[in-house]
Amino acid sequence: MRSFVNRQVAALPPSGIRRFFDLIASSTDIISLGVGEPDFSTPWHIRAAAIRSLERGRTSYTSNWGLLELRQAIRDHLEAWQGLTYDPEGEILVTVGVAEAIDLALRAVVEPGDEVLIPEPCFVSYAPCAALAGGRPVAVPLRAAEGFKLTPERLLEHITSRSKVLMLAFPANPTGAVMNAAELAAVARIAVEHDLLVISDEIYGEMTYEGEHRSIAAMPGMRERTVLLNGVSKAYAMTGWRIGYACGPRDVLAAMVKIHQYTIMCPPITGQIAAIEALRHGSAERERMVAEYDRRRRLMVDGFRRIGLPCVEPKGAFYIFPSVAETGLDDTTFAVRLLEEEKVAVIPGSAFGAAGAGHVRCTYAAPIEQLAEALRRLDRFVARLHESRPRAMAR
Numbered sequence: 030m031r032s033f034v035n036r037q038v039a040a041l042p043p044s045g046i047r048r049f050f051d052l053i054a055s056s057t058d059i060i061s062l063g064v065g066e067p068d069f070s071t072p073w074h075i076r077a078a079a080i081r082s083l084e085r086g087r088t089s090y091t092s093n094w095g096l097l098e099l100r101q102a103i104r105d106h107l108e109a110w111q112g113l114t115y116d117p118e119g120e121i122l123v124t125v126g127v128a129e130a131i132d133l134a135l136r137a138v139v140e141p142g143d144e145v146l147i148p149e150p151c152f153v154s155y156a157p158c159a160a161l162a163g164g165r166p167v168a169v170p171l172r173a174a175e176g177f178k179l180t181p182e183r184l185l186e187h188i189t190s191r192s193k194v195l196m197l198a199f200p201a202n203p204t205g206a207v208m209n210a211a212e213l214a215a216v217a218r219i220a221v222e223h224d225l226l227v228i229s230d231e232i233y234g235e236m237t238y239e240g241e242h243r244s245i246a247a248m249p250g251m252r253e254r255t256v257l258l259n260g261v262s263k264a265y266a267m268t269g270w271r272i273g274y275a276c277g278p279r280d281v282l283a284a285m286v287k288i289h290q291y292t293i294m295c296p297p298i299t300g301q302i303a304a305i306e307a308l309r310h311g312s313a314e315r316e317r318m319v320a321e322y323d324r325r326r327r328l329m330v331d332g333f334r335r336i337g338l339p340c341v342e343p344k345g346a347f348y349i350f351p352s353v354a355e356t357g358l359d360d361t362t363f364a365v366r367l368l369e370e371e372k373v374a375v376i377p378g379s380a381f382g383a384a385g386a387g388h389v390r391c392t393y394a395a396p397i398e399q400l401a402e403a404l405r406r407l408d409r410f411v412a413r414l415h416e417s418r419p420r421a422m423a424r
Contacts, residue, residue: 099302129293137287138194140164236264259273333404
């Protein structure tokens with residue numbers, strides 16, 4: 030019997046993250062540095078706002094665009110934070126997390142054969158979503174020696190006459206890299222010169238530890254050619270509420286909402302009400318959580334360097350991306366053996382693209398006591414690898 034599965038879907042590789050999570054799920058008593066999710070509960074005042082809305086019977090559909098009050102809160106937040114102004118009527122769309130916004134943006138603008146430039150290592154969904162939209166994903170490898178930042182030279186090496194979209198994500202998952210205003214301005218000039226649309230995933234923007242996050246949409250000539258994506262999942266510990274948003278040019282947002290209204294209709298109203306509370310009144314709790322992540326970040330950087338695993342210091346998000354090449358193991362073997370031998374879970378860097386090979390992603394969204402114990406186990410594991418290598422070579 031013939032297969033009814035779409036050939037393009039059948040050809041998609043499974044997520045390297047999810048495949049490794051299956052291994053983690055089959056183990057017990059592990060310290061997981063694998064899941065990219067805050068370990069904090071959603072602050073109580075945000076949960077209370079959602080509870081009150083349920084008690085008042087607010088359980089209906091909303092506009093396809095999302096609650097107007099939420100879109101107004103998003104407008105106010107971006108004006109205060111980035112100096113960007115978007116019209117809640119036609120330039121802001123509320124989505125089911127940033128994941129949906131990525132898919133909508135790509136499907137709304139990509140024609141068959143268009144090239145989508147994707148700096149790697151990167152979040153795992155960018156290339157598959159580009160392919161499902163009919164585009165051709167083009168990896169732009171980033172280098173540890175350059176801080177895993179996108180440089181004009183790297184970008185220009187991969188631009189062709191078919192290039193249409195640049196995916197940008199800083200602070201970055203999995204590296205924690207950030208780009209400052211001058212570095213973004215250099216990329217912006219290339220986007221203008223080569224007529225690229227930028228889809229900028231800024232979900233970790235409020236988790237920047239040194240300096241201030243800058244959006245490429247705020248660079249000269251970029252507001253009209255940038256779709257800015259963000260949400261409340263990471264900075265406000267609201268992953269399960271599934272509220273993201275997209276801001277950008279009216280014609281692009283109108284195309285996105287066409288797809289959204291036929292596939293999703295609208296995000297759950299309770300999550301939208303919680304997001305209003307987060308954006309309006311959540312800054313103090315957000316800053317408290319970010320300060321704790323910063324404390325853990327310093328612990329992890331010092332720990333990996335003491336162990337002898339080189340790492341670029343992360344300046345945002347809650348990930349660190351050490352190199353394991355000097356251990357003599359590839360990243361997948363390192364991660365599997367670490368899980369089996371020391372019950373510490375990390376994610377192989379190759380899950381985030383070929384440029385991530387030889388590294389592992391570790392999250393520090395875990396209690397600091399667990400992180401300290403994970404570092405002790407890593408130290409022990411790496412020491413054993415060093416002790417075994419001379420004997421293996423002698424044989």
